[in-house]
Amino acid sequence: MSRVLFVTSEAYPLVKTGGLADVSASLPAALRALGHDVRVLLPAYPLTQAPASHHAARFSVGRYAVDLWQTTLPDTGVPLWLMACPELFDRPGNPYLDAHGVDWPDNATRFDLLCRVAARIALRQAGLDWQPELVHANDWQAGLTPVHLANQPYRPPVVFTVHNLAYQGIFDRPTFDALGLAPALWHPDRLEYYGRFSFLKAGLVYGDWLTTVSPGYAREICAPEGGMGLDGVLRARSDRLEGILNGIDTRVWSPEDDPYLPAQYSARHPGDKRRCRYDLAEALGFGHSDAPMAGFIGRLVAQKGIDWLIEALPAIIQRGVRVVVLGDGEARYTEPLRQLAAEHPRQLAVILGYHEPWAHRVTAGSDLLLMPSRYEPCGLNQLYAMRYGTVPVVHGVGGLADTVRDPDRSDPATANGFVFTEATSAALLTTLDRALVWFQRPSDWRRLRYNGMTGDYSWTMRARAYDTVYRQALADRPRPGNTHPEAIAAGS
Missing domain, CATH: 3.40.50.2000 (Glycogen Phosphorylase B;)
Incomplete structure (x- = not known):
């Protein structure tokens, strides 16, 4: 060597x-x-x-x-x-x-x-x-x-x-x-x-x-x-x-022994993921609900498609989805996010800055991770999300296209997330709607989560x-x- x-x-x-x-x-x-x-x-x-x-x-x-x-x-x-x-x-x-x-x-x-x-x-x-x-x-x-x-x-x-x-x-x-x-x-x-x-x-x-x-x-x-x-x-x-x-570093990112979570879980025993969702909702002031939770973690810059997400947020909130945004970036994005969060305090939370404990809690407590990046060399958050049983919704570019398999475009038996190819907020919303249909089918959703959690994302x-x-x-x-x-x- x-x-x-x-x-x-x-x-x-x-x-x-x-x-x-x-x-x-x-x-x-x-x-x-x-x-x-x-x-x-x-x-x-x-x-x-x-x-x-x-x-x-x-x-x-x-x-x-x-x-x-x-x-x-x-x-x-x-x-x-x-x-x-x-x-x-x-x-x-x-x-x-x-x-x-x-x-x-x-x-x-x-x-x-x-x-x-x-x-x-x-x-x-x-x-x-x-x-x-x-x-x-x-x-x-x-x-x-x-x-x-x-x-x-x-x-x-x-x-x-x-x-x-x-x-x-x-x-x-x-x-x-x-x-x-x-x-x-x-x-x-x-x-x-x-x-x-x-x-x-x-x-x-x-x-x-x-x-x-x-x-x-x-x-x-x-x-x-x-x-x-x-x-x-x-x-x-x-x-x-x-x-x-x-x-990814599977020692740092492991739902089985993550010290930042209120409960640990695994692909074979995923039940306590729900407890992580309730804990996150409580911390954000959302209250208890079985409504789906969607997270966004990343820099608030154009590359990450945050403007597409901001444009789609009113419609996402209207669908009953609760959303948490974790990241920091340009004022032209942080200000409208703050305003929307003030208007919808029970459905949208914005945490500015990067905080490692929050990143783990949002990843574990969300049902869906939104990654509408305009381009993404590889992306790590979708890998973290899948390991934690959180289903990614991504723009099909770069490493996102290489790692996320859509059930409507590939074998549903191996699918692990949802992919849109058109570079618009409308395409993001349409694909989220497809994901929500799957969310309402518990056995199909469990299979998506299991496929994501059992993938090999290690550096070996x-x-x-x-x-x-x-x-x-x-x-x-x-x-x-x-x-x-x-x-x-x-x-x-």
């Missing part, structure tokens, strides 16, 4: 803004279980709460002093290096935004440093007694890692994973110059991107192998409709692009797919003295 450096900007439970954090905790642990020696590199933000650590190395990168502190990812045993540079990372707010929700103006410098430190470790130039055979870099924040390794002899290959193509790390030419990047990289076939430059494009062009988080999303991003300006690059590299579904199978990509990358590893292949004709 291989020594792997896993480069990420967030990892649960230390720091989390989205699904990248969950993957960065679970995938390294699953790879470790397969025998890989995986080490995670993560910036040392002030919000990082890690187990006791010891000082591993100190060096300078340009004018920045960097300390590496070694510890482990909680509950995994996976070695973790925290990259400490207080000038760049010891600040309030989340990893990318200040307290007002505005991008930190030096984000390019901050995450270029992460990439340069990853390259130092990869080349055994960081004073550590360990060197990876392969680097696995994740999302735009790690996108310059293969660029900093590209012309180095004896470099390890880089697998670059896109978790969400919408977040591209785009900056201007003065920022490019300030980072000290080679002028030759300012080219449409390299880093230049419509007059600016993109960290994400750097990873796509210079990564040796590319992955993304579902087979469906891998197909979508190679087309103009889903490629967000990078479809040309992705088509050019499609022979090195693999779509691998995300898994997914880790094997990454192991295959690693083997391919290592088999094609750069020969000594070789530089990166000539630029790829990308057309952007």
Whole structure:
């Protein structure tokens, strides 16, 4: 098995803004279980709460002093290096935004440093007694890692994973110059991107192998409709692009022993799910009722189709469905949600912000999970929901289409949710109506729930797919003295 450096900007439970954090905790642990020696590199933000650590190395990168502190990812045993540079990372707010929700103006410098430190470790130039055979870099924040390794002899290959193509790390030419990047990289076939430059494009062009988080999303991003300006690059590299579904941490997400729930249950003994629904309804002020409960958990942004849901909510409420929305996002969505909740306090609750205990309670206490995403690279909430016996209603895109099987479009014996394909609020409502018909047929509903609860959503199978990509990358590893292949004709 291989020594792997896993480069990420967030990892649960230390720091989390989205699904990248969950993957960065679970995938390294699953790879470790397969025998890989995986080490995670993560910036040392002030919000990082890690187990006791010891000082591993100190060096300078340009004018920045960097300390590496070694510890482990909680509950995994996976070695973790925290990259400490207080000038760049010891600040309030989340990893990318200040307290007002505005991008930190030096984000390019901050995450270029992460990439340069990853390259130092990869080349055994960081004073550590360990060197990876392969680097696995994740999302735009790690996108310059293969660029900093590209012309180095004896470099390890880089697998670059896109978790969400919408977040591209785009900056201007003065920022490019300030980072000290080679002028030759300012080219449409390299880093230049419509007059600016993109960290994400750097990873796509210079990564040796590319992955993304579902087979469906891998197909979508190679087309103009889903490629967000990078479809040309992705088509050019499609022979090195693999779509691998995300898994979930079944230790954290298990209705059988979830500490956040008032009662635990399982696929074979699902009776106490009803108690979770009553507990949730009571907490939200809905009172006791057997009316169906629908949940939405996610960022309140256009990607998640929250505007479609807001448009459909009056009709959903009119049908007697109780709805809880958990998430945070843009005021243009939070304000109408607040207003609707004030008008319908017994049927609509809005919980702003992300709270892990609430996420578990809403997942367990709902009968239906609504995921009307415009696009969804993989999606984790539908996987959590199915494991908890909560039937998803989803827009058939990306990983949602890969994981949810509609009884009207597939074998009802294996169906686990409901899918709409038209990108409208009307289609969401029509599909919810179909789900409500099934809800009124208890035996059919139990079968849907059972199918969802007994699916394999663990990282074990997914880790094997990454192991295959690693083997391919290592088999094609750069020969000594070789530089990166000539630029790829990308057309952007």
